[in-house]
Amino acid sequence: MKRLFILSIDGVPYSLLTSLIEMGVMPFFKSLITDKGFRRYNSVLPTISSVAWASFMTGKNPGAHGIFGFIDRRPSPFTLYLPTGKNLRAKTLFEIVSDAGKRTICFNVPMTTPPRKVNGIMVSGFLSTKLHSAVHPPEIAQKLEYIGYIIDVDPSLALKDESAFWKQVHNALEGRKNAVKTFIGQEWDLFMLHIMETDRVNHFYIHEHEKIRSFYQELDHCIKGIFEYIPDDADVLLLSDHGFCSIEKEFYVNPYLSRKGLLKFKVENPKSLNEMDPSTTAYSLIPGRIYLNLRGREEMGSIPQGDYSRVRNEVVDILEELVDNGIIKKVWLKEELYSGPFLDEAPDIILEPIEGIDIKEGTNRKELFGKSSIKGMHTLEDAFILWTGKELKKNNSFSIIDIATSILEELGIERPSDMEASGCIK
Amino acid sequence: MNRNEGFVVWFTGLPSSGKSTLAQRLKDELIKRGFRVEVLDGDVVREHISRGLGFSKEDRDENIRRIYHVAYLLKRNGVVVITAAISPYREIRQEARELLKDFVEVYASCPVEKCIERDVKGMYKKALAGEIKNFTGIDDPYEPPENPEVVCETDKETVEESVKKIINKLIERGYIEPTDEDVYTEEEEEIIKKRLEDLGYI
Ligand SMILES: Nc1ncnc2c1ncn2[C@@H]1O[C@H](COP(=O)(O)OP(=O)(O)OP(=O)(O)O)[C@@H](O)[C@H]1O
Ligand SMILES: [Mg+2]
Numbered sequence: 110m111k112r113l114f115i116l117s118i119d120g121v122p123y124s125l126l127t128s129l130i131e132m133g134v135m136p137f138f139k140s141l142i143t144d145k146g147f148r149r150y151n152s153v154l155p156t157i158s159s160v161a162w163a164s165f166m167t168g169k170n171p172g173a174h175g176i177f178g179f180i181d182r183r184p185s186p187f188t189l190y191l192p193t194g195k196n197l198r199a200k201t202l203f204e205i206v207s208d209a210g211k212r213t214i215c216f217n218v219p220m221t222t223p224p225r226k227v228n229g230i231m232v233s234g235f236l237s238t239k240l241h242s243a244v245h246p247p248e249i250a251q252k253l254e255y256i257g258y259i260i261d262v263d264p265s266l267a268l269k270d271e272s273a274f275w276k277q278v279h280n281a282l283e284g285r286k287n288a289v290k291t292f293i294g295q296e297w298d299l300f301m302l303h304i305m306e307t308d309r310v311n312h313f314y315i316h317e318h319e320k321i322r323s324f325y326q327e328l329d330h331c332i333k334g335i336f337e338y339i340p341d342d343a344d345v346l347l348l349s350d351h352g353f354c355s356i357e358k359e360f361y362v363n364p365y366l367s368r369k370g371l372l373k374f375k376v377e378n379p380k381s382l383n384e385m386d387p388s389t390t391a392y393s394l395i396p397g398r399i400y401l402n403l404r405g406r407e408e409m410g411s412i413p414q415g416d417y418s419r420v421r422n423e424v425v426d427i428l429e430e431l432v433d434n435g436i437i438k439k440v441w442l443k444e445e446l447y448s449g450p451f452l453d454e455a456p457d458i459i460l461e462p463i464e465g466i467d468i469k470e471g472t473n474r475k476e477l478f479g480k481s482s483i484k485g486m487h488t489l490e491d492a493f494i495l496w497t498g499k500e501l502k503k504n505n506s507f508s509i510i511d512i513a514t515s516i517l518e519e520l521g522i523e524r525p526s527d528m529e530a531s532g533c534i535k
Numbered sequence: 536m537n538r539n540e541g542f543v544v545w546f547t548g549l550p551s552s553g554k555s556t557l558a559q560r561l562k563d564e565l566i567k568r569g570f571r572v573e574v575l576d577g578d579v580v581r582e583h584i585s586r587g588l589g590f591s592k593e594d595r596d597e598n599i600r601r602i603y604h605v606a607y608l609l610k611r612n613g614v615v616v617i618t619a620a621i622s623p624y625r626e627i628r629q630e631a632r633e634l635l636k637d638f639v640e641v642y643a644s645c646p647v648e649k650c651i652e653r654d655v656k657g658m659y660k661k662a663l664a665g666e667i668k669n670f671t672g673i674d675d676p677y678e679p680p681e682n683p684e685v686v687c688e689t690d691k692e693t694v695e696e697s698v699k700k701i702i703n704k705l706i707e708r709g710y711i712e713p714t715d716e717d718v719y720t721e722e723e724e725e726i727i728k729k730r731l732e733d734l735g736y737i
Contacts, residue, residue, distance in 0.1 A: 483735035
């Protein structure tokens with residue numbers, strides 16, 4: 110029986126890989142590339158790791174798995190909360206594989222907090238804070254601590270103490286490699302290791318070529334080290350969940366909605382959406398997720414249900430001005446992007462960004478544009494996939510939602526009938 | 536833990552420290568999560584299982600022995616048992632811990648002055664007036680636990696906060712599954728929030 114090792118590398122752009130390879134920075138990665146097995150492919154909207162990996166794990170769109178961002182809202186009573194794996198309301202690959210009687214080992218995939226009880230090992234990613242509550246079965250926490258495995262680097266170090274940041278990045282990579290070394294000897298059919306450090310580095314240093322180059326050199330080394338442990342009989346799939354580009358400026362949606370008279374607050378200088386006035390028409394959560402203040406759904410809903418389509422079209426018209434002015438790329442209606450049981454939790458309108466203009470919420474701001482310490486933003490169409498020896502569908506002809514089916518096929522497991530994924534192998 | 540067995544949440548603390556209150560709230564919470572739950576409250580136990588026992592050290596220990604024995608039988612049959620008796624002596628609590636094994640000791644910690652102020656049953660008043668003898672905290676000893684699984688500072692926390700602490704410990708020990716709302720403790724949520732903010736994600 111075949112087994113599959115997946116090395117997921119967060120936020121690594123296809124275009125960056127190709128240019129680094131050209132510069133000779135990633136010789137090992139280059140050696141893995143086969144002609145038809147290396148592709149540029151699409152992420153999801155909103156282009157956020159939690160949403161993307163949830164789509165990957167379930168083979169479903171956000172409307173069918175229920176994850177739309179790192180922050181979400183319960184409309185009534187209005188509460189903002191941080192979604193976790195508990196809010197991911199669909200079976201993941203790891204459970205499907207377990208149910209098929211196979212064994213899986215999974216490290217660090219976003220949105221696996223708290224760890225689900227798979228047949229094998231599950232170590233949650235960066236939405237966990239402590240190893241002891243991030244692992245299934247519990248007894249491996251100690252082992253992981255012993256080998257120096259850490260859940261995530263502290264991103265605030267990038268701004269406070271750069272050398273400490275790089276040291277943590279290095280340690281995190283070492284820990285991931287050690288995890289492979291330690292656990293690969295166990296029985297498994299699907300092994301997945303997720304590297305998060307690439308996303309962290311890209312956020313702070315995407316614009317600094319020298320630092321990027323030396324970091325990706327180290328990454329190449331790390332990948333090489335990991336490959337030394339992967340047994341010969343396993344197939345290997347490498348992939349990222351989105352691309353990255355430099356931020357020219359940030360665009361703040363809530364101040365824009367306020368200026369257009371669509372968003373109203375009870376106070377002069379609001380700090381959060383909790384201070385919204387009932388006369389609000391629409392409000393936004395990061396990044397570019399817009400919700401109508403619909404009566405019967407929102408706590409202080411003001412728009413009658415019967416007016417939903419009309420009001421939404423009016424809001425869309427106002428947002429289209431942003432497209433005309435080159436600030437955003439496209440305005441989407443939720444049903445154009447999503448379908449499934451959680452469609453009613455989806456934002457009513459979704460803004461697709463232009464590369465270089467990062468869409469933020471900006472609730473506590475007045476200005477429409479600004480800058481911050483974050484230098485890199487995610488891109489939709491520049492993720493990479495490398496499946497050695499396979500012939501993959503054409504560049505950008507499939508998305509991260511589609512891959513799960515191909516993985517199950519490779520493992521000889523029947524695809525659940527409700528899985529949307531249409532596969533990525535030709 | 537053996538999945539067919541229950542577990543025991545053992546409260547200890549001064550009179551009026553909050554044991555019965557927390558036990559009842561915890562019971563509701565666990566029933567909501569689908570467990571079969573029995574509360575063995577000191578007051579109720581003394582009316583039947585331990586009728587006739589007094590408040591000497593021997594009688595108090597005998598009372599606790601009876602409680603932990605009943606807890607053992609219930610737990611063995613898959614019931615979650617919550618005990619809410621003062622259980623002032625360390626040694627007998629240790630005995631209970633050793634027998635019951637799946638044992639989560641919760642210390643309802645509250646300064647005696649505050650308990651006197653609460654005096655839910657008017658017993659402190661009587662004890663202070665000398666109308667009753669051997670009242671724990673006044674003229675009978677209370678030995679606080681040295682390593683309880685949970686400490687609820689009931690003079691500082693709300694009932695909800697105290698219950699949440701216990702629930703989190705039960706999750707951490709693998710006795711119960713986290714639900715949508717309780718993946719994080721408040722402290723953990725702050726850590727995650729900060730991390731997401733530092734990354735510009737929220
Ligand atoms: N965090 C808290 N936890 C528990 N009780 C609290 C808390 N905060 C305030 N209280 C109040 O303290 C009182 C505790 O009384 P309770 O009957 O629960 O005590 P007890 O420990 O069972 O006492 P006894 O040993 O006499 O039965 C109640 O009135 C309760 O409302
Ligand atoms: Mg009581």
